[in-house]
Amino acid sequence: MPDLLLELRSEEIPARMQRKAAGDLKKLVTDALVEAGLTYEGAREYWTPRRLTLDIRGLVARSADQREEIKGPSTKAPEQAVAGFLRKAGLSSASEATVVSDPKKGDFYVAVISRPGRAAESIIADVMPGIIRNFPWPKPMRWGAASMPKGTSFGGIEGQGSESLRWVRPLQSIVCVFGPEHDETQVIPFEIDGLTAGNVTYGHRFHAPVAITVRRFDDYVSSLDKAKVMLDADRRKDMILHDARDLAFANGLDLVEDEGLLEEVSGLVEWPHVLIGEFEPEYLEIPAEIIRLTIKTNQKCFVTRPQGAQEGLSNRFILISNIEAKDGGKEIIHGNGKVVRARLSDAKHFWTRDQGNLPDLETLQDAAQRFGLDLAKPLDQRMAKLDALNVTFHAKLGSQGKRVSRIRALAAKLAPLVGADAALVDRAAVLAKADLRTEAVGEFPELQGQMGRRYALLQGEDASVAAAVEEHWKPQGPTDIVPTDRVSLTVALADKLDTLVGFWAIDEKPTGSKDPYALRRAALGVVRILLERRVRLNLLDVFAQAMPDRQAAPVVSSSDEEGQVAQALSDNSYINETFPVVSVEPQIAADLLAFFHDRLKVYLRDLGARHDIIDAVLTSEADDLLMVARRAEALTAFITSEDGRNLLAGTKRAVQLLAAEEKKGTVVADGVSDELLRLDAEKTLWAAITAASREASAAIGKEDFRSAMEALSKLRAPVDRFFEDVLVNDEDVVIRANRLALLKAIREATGTVADFSRIVS
């Protein structure tokens, strides 16, 4: 069976887009072929910076003939119905339809439409231009003479205006050859915007500028290989990785591996050649992370460390060139070394400058006073500068300075609840965002926190304060580490809660897949801290205290009612300029709490908790998430025990029976009356309920859910016996009402722990 080889050769495709584009090409082409009735045995995509290639094997040469029957109306049907049928079937008159007789239905029309199979070549030529024209590049572009306005031309090429072909970078040539595995192949010469598919491609830009004619995938790959193009990106990656490791090893070093960088570098070269360069050892006094990021981000090179060392770097770096240079790479190494040195010299410059004084310190006095900063210290100066510059955090939430004020005030309230030293928390909150003004973080935003911690330690901050400056950003998602230091935990909670309450207050909530401020991650971070570090917090109280200063941007609202609220908020904010104590509107708080509940459910389910159990313990006003989790834990243990299962069954029976009677309007007594209890089983149950309720309530008061469950488990035998011995629907209305009240007492007793009716057993 024939194979198809397709190559789209262009100017350099951004490295980060190549893998996905090649995958898209495979999917689009194979889907279109299958859709057109062609099957194939296998397909594989390849890519280099200058080409996307698709190798499809075992493609059938023709699509199958197709025969379709469309049933029509009776021959006696009204003219309109027949006309409609003819239109649908694409026939011009009823004489073209077949008449079929049916013993029951009589005669009716059938249109038989047969479509002969088509040659694969013609299908391919048909589908390719559309696929290329509508290719899903993230940011396609137009180019060249074809982008001249319509009705004009340049160099013999007709202008297509804004309809000219779009591709990620100019598309240079197309190869499309089709044919049997061992026989002659043929070009499928489809055309698109003046570009005609052929069988000619080019190898390495500098090493092999001569045209290559290809027949099929096998000779294509080997010709490219001779022309110094390694087609398979994974092979390039593999080769780069192994050569880099070997070269490092030969120099007594270990390669610091980096999968992201490896992927990117393999998308920058067609013929990788690994070399080693160096810089002056004195640059090693710069923190290793800055060196690594400088060399990686700006130069796309790998760093190394002395063999066997766990940290620290060596002054040699690994670079990957795209040519086998005539001089063995001497010039390339020399040139890259110079650039790396210049970059490190910049890095060293900002690393030292961050530790020095800012100019114009006298202009920072106000800010220093506001935050209790010591302007003799570099990081304090940066915080003062951050405040003085009025850098916007969010247009409606004010400046970074205001934000730090809010975090600081909230952290002060949280500190005793988390069990952290108040003074350390205050200092950490004040310095937490200071490194946003350092040059190191300006250059590498991903180092925020990390740099702050280093600078904090260098100016002699308490270790907990320094740790919190870094760790208050954590946890950044479901797998990131949750800090243990109480100071870090407090500031982390204050930061995240301030963000969440703020964005809720201005109605910038995540919707669907859109979550530009990473609010889901922030809420999950809070959930993880509360649960994994066992912190009890009544979130509704916190929401009320974390309301942002709305003075920053008066809320403009169309509705009068909301306008008044906004007015009230800004009025209140005069009470305390930096941190107005304003209560959050109740519906906003409830909505935010529901958002936390969703995060909590996801988190607990990921840990294997049953969703019905979570539902049973999670009431809409439950705002102490740690307690919710403990309740769920205890309930899980309880209902998997035999007593638990039986009590659950008994309770459910009681609840159902009661619900049925309540629905019928049967009288249920307000409370259980001792005098009306006739049978032993009734009396025992009532005594047991009274005792268990008391015990369970006491245990819950102490948040001892296990004991509460144990207390309830004592109800199991009396409940079972009650249902065996007692007929609830006594003829005597008064007795019946009392017995129903007894059932209600079961529901209420168990309800102190969970809503048993929600548990699916």
Place this chain on the structure above:
Amino acid sequence: MTDLPDHMSPTRSFQGLILALHHYWADKGCAVLQPYDMEVGAGTFHPATTLRALGPKPWKAAYVQPSRRPSDGRYGENPNRLQHYYQYQVILKPNPSNLQELYLGSLEAIGLDPLLHDVRFVEDDWESPTLGAWGLGWECWCDGMEVSQFTYFQQVCGIEVSPVAGELTYGLERLAMYVQGVDNVYDLNFNGREGDEKISYGDVFLQAEQEYSRHNFEFANTDMLHQHFIDAEKECQALLAAGAPGNHANQALHKCVFPAYDQCIKASHVFNLLDARGVISVTERQSYILRVRTLAKACGEAFLLTDAGGANFGKDAA
């Protein structure tokens, strides 16, 4: 170029590098223009690029543009940062299909052998918020150093371009440092002579860098600059209004775009100076950029109503 005397070689002198590029691009059919006689932040601001990139008329030009970035001043103390430097700018409209090859040819013309040096095209999308312009292309690397910017314009002055122009921008000092093998920009040999006859880049520019750094960061009168900005903005709008097409058939064209665009450039440079003086807050910054962009857009739209902007393009034949 092999018959050139040593002191004219692009690898020996700064001016030799410029001459080699002029020679190369002149040979490719470009009009070799002179620098624009106003302060601009980059070669792109030259009307030969910004305005000529608009409209349907084909265009090819190459020129050196002195570029001023006030906040990059380092008092002459940084070996590769300058508040005044040279860009070599090439614009080809529509871009020829072999633009990459032409560019690589220019590197060979200045002495960079692509089998000795690792030349790479690394993704870099270009955007100028003040000009309302963007394009796609690359940073061109030579042995890990960015030596040029290569852009296919997609939008200029907020207007979708048709046809697309290819723009090449060479950082001349950086390129010269590379080919001359010098680590400090001020050590560049400017005239290619040695000994008493040698003129270095430092001889020409060091004092100026020191003085302009003082001006940009310390001395420039910000009240006056604020007023200049407002004046330039007003004048740009006034000129565009005065030259606007009338209602009569013989008044279909705009009559005053280049002078208006000068005022737009002026506003942009004044803004850069104010920014360097540190008197513009973060929010103000955005609004200044927006104001300049509004001027640029208005100039671009007016240019399309001129002869050079293609208002009569294709009508001659009819």
